[in-house]
Amino acid sequence: MVAEIGQFVLILALITAIFQGVFPLIGAARNSQPMMRFANNAAFVQFAAITAAFICLTVGYITSDFSILNVANNSHSLKPMLYKISGVWGNHEGSLLLWSWILALFGLAVAVFGRNLPDSLKARVLSVQGLVGVGFLMFILFTSNPFERIDPAPLDGSGLNPLLQDPGLAFHPPFLYLGYVGLSITFSFAIAALIEGKVDPAWARWVRPWTLAAWGFLTIGIALGSWWAYYELGWGGWWFWDPVENASFMPWLAATALLHSAIVVEKRDALKNWTILLAIVAFSLSLLGTFLVRSGVLNSVHAFATDPARGVFILMFLIVVIGGSLLLYGIRAPMMKGGGLFAPISREGALVLNNLLLSTATATILLGTLYPIFLDAITGAKVSVGPPYFEATFIPLAIPLIIAMAFGPFLAWKRGDLAGVVSRLKFALLLSLLLVGVIWWQQTDTPIMALVGLGLFGWLVIGSLLEWTERIKLFRGPLSASWRRMTQLPRSAHGMTVAHIGVALVILGITASETWQTEHLGVMRPGEIVSVGGYDFRFDGAETVAGPNYDAVRGTFLASTGIEKGVYLYPEQRRYSDPPMETTEAAIRPMLSADLYAVIGEEDGKGGYAVRIYHKPFISWIWIGAFVMFLGGALSLSDRRLRLGAARRARQQEAATESLSGAKG
Amino acid sequence: MTRKKRRLYFVLAGMSVLGIAAALVLTSFEDSLVFFRSPSDLVEKPIPAGRNFRLGGLVEEGSVEKNGVVTRFNVTDLNKAVPVTFEGLLPDLFREGQGVVAEGSFTEDGVFVATNVLAKHDENYMPPEVADALKKAGQWKPEGDN
Numbered sequence: 001m002v003a004e005i006g007q008f009v010l011i012l013a014l015i016t017a018i019f020q021g022v023f024p025l026i027g028a029a030r031n032s033q034p035m036m037r038f039a040n041n042a043a044f045v046q047f048a049a050i051t052a053a054f055i056c057l058t059v060g061y062i063t064s065d066f067s068i069l070n071v072a073n074n075s076h077s078l079k080p081m082l083y084k085i086s087g088v089w090g091n092h093e094g095s096l097l098l099w100s101w102i103l104a105l106f107g108l109a110v111a112v113f114g115r116n117l118p119d120s121l122k123a124r125v126l127s128v129q130g131l132v133g134v135g136f137l138m139f140i141l142f143t144s145n146p147f148e149r150i151d152p153a154p155l156d157g158s159g160l161n162p163l164l165q166d167p168g169l170a171f172h173p174p175f176l177y178l179g180y181v182g183l184s185i186t187f188s189f190a191i192a193a194l195i196e197g198k199v200d201p202a203w204a205r206w207v208r209p210w211t212l213a214a215w216g217f218l219t220i221g222i223a224l225g226s227w228w229a230y231y232e233l234g235w236g237g238w239w240f241w242d243p244v245e246n247a248s249f250m251p252w253l254a255a256t257a258l259l260h261s262a263i264v265v266e267k268r269d270a271l272k273n274w275t276i277l278l279a280i281v282a283f284s285l286s287l288l289g290t291f292l293v294r295s296g297v298l299n300s301v302h303a304f305a306t307d308p309a310r311g312v313f314i315l316m317f318l319i320v321v322i323g324g325s326l327l328l329y330g331i332r333a334p335m336m337k338g339g340g341l342f343a344p345i346s347r348e349g350a351l352v353l354n355n356l357l358l359s360t361a362t363a364t365i366l367l368g369t370l371y372p373i374f375l376d377a378i379t380g381a382k383v384s385v386g387p388p389y390f391e392a393t394f395i396p397l398a399i400p401l402i403i404a405m406a407f408g409p410f411l412a413w414k415r416g417d418l419a420g421v422v423s424r425l426k427f428a429l430l431l432s433l434l435l436v437g438v439i440w441w442q443q444t445d446t447p448i449m450a451l452v453g454l455g456l457f458g459w460l461v462i463g464s465l466l467e468w469t470e471r472i473k474l475f476r477g478p479l480s481a482s483w484r485r486m487t488q489l490p491r492s493a494h495g496m497t498v499a500h501i502g503v504a505l506v507i508l509g510i511t512a513s514e515t516w517q518t519e520h521l522g523v524m525r526p527g528e529i530v531s532v533g534g535y536d537f538r539f540d541g542a543e544t545v546a547g548p549n550y551d552a553v554r555g556t557f558l559a560s561t562g563i564e565k566g567v568y569l570y571p572e573q574r575r576y577s578d579p580p581m582e583t584t585e586a587a588i589r590p591m592l593s594a595d596l597y598a599v600i601g602e603e604d605g606k607g608g609y610a611v612r613i614y615h616k617p618f619i620s621w622i623w624i625g626a627f628v629m630f631l632g633g634a635l636s637l638s639d640r641r642l643r644l645g646a647a648r649r650a651r652q653q654e655a656a657t658e659s660l661s662g663a664k665g
Numbered sequence: 666m667t668r669k670k671r672r673l674y675f676v677l678a679g680m681s682v683l684g685i686a687a688a689l690v691l692t693s694f695e696d697s698l699v700f701f702r703s704p705s706d707l708v709e710k711p712i713p714a715g716r717n718f719r720l721g722g723l724v725e726e727g728s729v730e731k732n733g734v735v736t737r738f739n740v741t742d743l744n745k746a747v748p749v750t751f752e753g754l755l756p757d758l759f760r761e762g763q764g765v766v767a768e769g770s771f772t773e774d775g776v777f778v779a780t781n782v783l784a785k786h787d788e789n790y791m792p793p794e795v796a797d798a799l800k801k802a803g804q805w806k807p808e809g810d811n
Contacts, residue, residue, distance in 0.1 A: 234754075344674045356679055360686045367690065382701035382797070384719065385694075392693035397686065521753060523733045573757075582757035601734075601754040610734045612754050 003068050003147040006056030010147070013049035013104070014137040016042050020107075020130030024123035028195075036123035043111040043126055046133060047104040054088075054101050057146050061088050067153035070094065070146045076159040076578045078549045086170035087160045093146035095173055099290070100136045102174075102181040103129065106210075110185060117206060124192035125185070132184055135317045143310045159578035162550070168228035176221030176248055180286040182214025183255060187283035190276045191325055194332040199276060204266035207279070209637055211262055215255040216633035222248050223626035234584035234599045236519070236614050238622065241390040246369040247289035250362050254282035257358040260351045268348055268413060270341075273333045274355070280329060284322045285362070291318055292369070346416040350408030357401040364393040395449075402456045402507070405500055406463025410470075428466055432458030446515065453511030460504035468497045491639035499632025505625030512618035519615070523608040533615020535559045535596060537569075542600060542609055550576040552585070555600035555609060559589065571600040571611075590620045699768065703799075704745035714771045720747060720779075721766040722799070729761055740767060740777070742799055751779040 020042035027035025057070070061084050066072040074091040075084055083090075089098040107129040114122050140146070163169075189207045193199045225248065230238035239245060258278040264271040291314045342348040368385040375381050406428060410421040435458040436451045469475075471493065472485040518533045526541035540556040552572040560566025569587035576583065589596040594617040601610030700718045702710065712718050725739035725746055736755060739746040749767055759765065759782065769779035 341671060344671075344678070352675065353678070356682045360682050364686055364690055368694075382719075384699045384701070386697045386699045386717070389690075389693050389697035392697070393686065393689045396689055397682075521734050584754070584757055599754060602731075604731065604733065610754055 002056040002059045002065065003149060006053045006060075007145070007147040009049045009052040009056070010137065010141060013046050013053065013100075014134065014141060016046040016049060017130045017133040017137055020046060021127050021134050022130075024127040024130075025195075028120040028123040028127075031120070033119070036119050039123045039126035039130075040111040042130065043104070043107040046130070047101075047108040050097070050101045050104045053147075054097055057094060057097060058085060058088050060147075061085065064157065065153075066155070066157050067149055067151070068146075069148045069150040072150055072154050072157045074160050075157040076549070077156055078578070079160060079165070080548055082167070082170060083160060083165045086164075089173050090160055090164045090169070093140065093144045095177075096136065096140050096144055097146055098174065099177050099181060100133060100140065102177050103133050103136060103184055106181060106185050107133070110188075114206075121189075121192055121196060121203075124195055125188045128188035128191045129184065132188070132321070135321065139310070139313055139317065143313050156578070159549075159576070161579065162574065162576040162581050162583050163232060166228060166232055168224055168232065172221060172224040172228055174221075175217050175224060179214050179216075179218030179221050179255070180251060180289065182210060182217055183251060183279075183283045183286050185210040186214065186258065186279040187325070190279035191328065193276060194325075194328050197332060197335055199265065199272040199336055201266045201269055204262045204275070208259070208262045208266065211255060211259050211279075212633050212637045215252070215259055216630050216637070218248065218252045218255060219626055219630045219633065222252060223623050223630075227623050230619075231586050231588050232583075234586045236586075236597055236599075236612070236616070238619070241368075241387045243369050243372075244293050246365050246390075247292045250365055250369075251282055251285040251289060253358050253362040253365070254278060254285050257355045257362075258282050260354050260358075264348050264351050268342065270348060271352070271355075272336050276333065276336075277329060278355070278359070280322075280325045281359075281362075284318075284325075285366075287314075287318055287321060291315070342413070343415045345411065345418045347408065347411045347413045349416070350404055350411050353404050354401065354408065357397050357404075361394055361397045361401075364397070365390060368393070399452065399456065402460055402503070405503065406460055406467075409464070409467045409496065409500075424470065425463055425466065428459055428462035431462050432456075450511055450515035453507055453515075457504050457508040457511065460507070461501055464497050464500040464504070468494075492636040495632045495634075495636030495639070497632070498635055499629045502625045502627070502629030502632055505621045505628055507625075509618050509621030509623075509625055513616045513622070516617045517614060517619075520611075520613045522611065523604050524611045525608045530613065532613045533594060533596075533617070535561055535615060537596075537598070537613050539609070539611065542603075545572075547574065549578065550574045553600065553603075555587075555598070555611070557587070557598050557613075559596050559598075567596070569596060569598045571598045573600055573602070592620060593617065595619045701766075703742045704740060704747045705742050707747065708745065712771065714773050717768065717770050719766050719768045720749070720777055721764070722747075724759065724761050724763055724765050726761045740765060747777050748775075749777045749779050751782050753782075755782055 020039060023035050024039035024042075026032075027038065057068075059065075060068045060071045061075055062081070064071065064075060064077045064084070066075075070091065070093050074094075075087050079087070088094045107126060110117075110122065110125055110129065114125075117125070186207050189203065189210070193203055222245075225245070226238045229240070230236070258275065261271050261275045261278055265275050291311075368389050371385055372383050375383055406425060407421055410416075410424060411418075432455045436455045439454060440446055440451060471489055472482045474482045476482075516533075520530045520532045520537070522530070524530065524539040526539055529536050529538045531537070536559070538558040538560075540558060542553050542555040545552050545554045552574040554570050554572045557569040557571070558566050559569060567589050569589060571587035572585040574583045574585055575581075584599055584601075587598045594615055597614040597616060599612045601612070603609050700712065702712060702718055702720055703722050704720070707720075720740050722740040722742045725741040728737075728739035728741075728746075730737045734754070735750060735752045737748065737750050738761075740749055741747075749769075751767065751769075766783045767777065767779035768781040768783070769777055771777055
């Protein structure tokens with residue numbers, strides 16, 4: 001029964017989305033209030049319908065209703081409850097349902113929080129949002145119906161891929177989708193602005209919170225994905241420049257560029273066309289990411305589907321969305337006049353540089369990701385583009401970007417004083433050179449890239465902190481004055497400092513773990529001790545243990561430095577029964593200074609086990625840094641100037657306080 | 666500064682960044698393209714020693730020999746076979762008779778030294794390149810398909 005209800009509400013959602021896509025657009029053109037206001041109700045109904053469908057599917061999973069094909073294929077009655085629920089989106093059909101649900105959720109958020117938006121803009125935004133929804137709902141209903149029945153129902157399901165039975169992965173797709181789909185809002189705003197033929201600072205102020213939110217979710221989503229790869233795949237790596245990873249990294253880079261260019265539109269009324277284009281590109285890359293991952297073009301754990309009908313549908317959808325929006329852009333963009341002038345050395349100039357480097361990096365990654373697909377389609381040759389390509393192109397573009405990240409915030413709008421900035425950043429330069437010098441003195445064979453990476457880390461952290469202390473005039477007057485300045489500084493300024501420091505921490509984590517990682521690979525017998533990265537690892541043997549839906553060989557290691565008590569590590573080699581599959585569970589002891597990482601392999605038949613032990617200095621800082629970046633974004637987002645409808649409320653409040661003080665006086 | 670002059674600066678900056686990027690792409694692209702070859706392909710289109718590529722096929726039955734953490738095995742498309750050595754922990758689903766993709770290069774004496782071995786992620790899955798290679802070799806048995 002739940003499946004039929006789910007199916008029905010999904011169709012209802014599609015019909016609503018079609019109406020939402022068409023009527024408000026006509027209403028905005030004819031200036032008809034009722035037709036424009038219809039968008040709000042439609043957004044609500046669409047959201048309610050998809051929520052109901054999502055609940056139906058979840059009920060199917062929780063009750064293990066194997067008469068639903070999707071549940072039978074992806075669940076199992078013995079699976080822990082968390083994974084029964086995460087199984088809802090751990091497959092192709094369910095993940096698309098989640099995508100559509102988030103799309104509708106964001107549409108509803110615009111309807112509810114966008115009270116201050118001009119009626120026509122809001123109607124157009126919601127209608128574009130509705131049209132994107134139509135595409136996804138049609139895709140679900142025609143090619144990937146999660147509510148399809150199977151008759152006769154199997155006695156039990158075939159289970160979820162054990163690699164996906166993991167808390168990190170349970171939350172990785174929802175966050176990534178919140179980011180991907182968040183970019184749909186900026187896309188809708190961009191299309192609406194093109195239809196209106198008007199982009200102004202107010203537009204940028206409405207767009208920026210959505211970009212920030214999408215960017216923050218993408219950051220967390222990508223970080224969770226790489227963390228999962230790090231501990232679940234058992235290879236010790238955390239980023240492989242795999243096409244699926246690139247598919248999420250490209251929208252992130254585009255969103256980062258958009259975040260910065262929207263500031264220029266907001267503050268200086270310039271770079272409008274570029275910002276619109278970026279908004280279109282960022283969402284197009286999100287769609288492309290979905291296409292790459294979901295169509296089965298790529299060979300990866302993520303590729304659930306290998307049905308050509310789906311590939312053709314998504315390809316058509318991509319052509320309509322990307323082609324259509326770029327066509328509209330081509331027609332409308334020349335009509336929009338650019339605003340304020342500025343010199344190349346200025347805040348705007350720095351942000352343009354940021355955008356240039358970020359979009360060039362995105363383009364090189366896009367090329368490397370799509371090239372094998374095109375080559376295969378045209379010549380049939382199978383190639384892959386390896387990490388060396390991405391490293392050789394991305395790193396040289398990232399270095400000037402990071403150097404500029406410390407400069408940019410110091411520069412004034414319109415016309416900056418480079419010499420003045422250099423003199424204020426002297427301290428950062430000196431300290432980072434000192435850091436590099438000390439490391440080189442300690443270890444003269446340190447690779448040059450490691451010195452560059454650590455130098456950039458020092459430069460960016462100190463540069464960001466200097467800019468922050470400059471703003472609050474720390475030590476240039478009484479501390480109380482600095483405190484007052486600090487509390488009065490807009491939260492978005494604090495947010496920028498925090499996010500930039502987050503980037504620096506990621507650089508630290510990457511550089512240090514790549515440079516100073518040590519490992520031991522070999523067969524160990526119980527009682528044997530090896531020394532890795534200053535720790536003695538004693539192997540205490542292995543035993544067979546039973547988990548809820550697997551059996552495992554669990555090894556025991558004691559890692560100690562001789563000073564501390566030591567920690568036990570329990571890596572496992574698991575054998576799942578449904579579906580039959582083996583996985584490696586690395587045992588990781590994360591610490592701020594280094595991670596201890598142990599993997600156990602097969603027995604060699606003579607009582608020894610193949611083991612791999614890593615000591616990875618500072619690697620946790622990659623994820624800490626990503627989280628700090630997210631915090632920076634969240635801090636900016638909490639800035640009341642960015643809140644939709646804040647301007648009006650703030651003015652009312654001021655008026656209220658004034659009348660109050662007037663009464664007092 | 667006039668609008669035109671500003672535009673000129675941007676165009677120049679943009680061109681120079683794109684130029685640098687193009688140079689980076691061109692210099693690194695050729696070297697980091699990793700070709701895929703089946704054992705039979707190697708007869709027609711050999712790959713010089715030292716050049717990185719991906720070798721795909723089935724792990725030949727009875728060919729796996731383990732010595733500590735070093736494993737020797739043959740990758741075959743059932744027409745030709747290539748000897749492979751790999752030092753490290755093999756993926757969970759590495760089995761005789763199963764599909765495998767090994768990345769690495771030939772030594773001078775014709776042994777393929779793998780730096781990375783990818784096996785399929787679950788029992789029913791065959792890497793598409795391997796499936797194609799087997800089809801080409803006329804050895805494709807569709808019941809192994811997903």
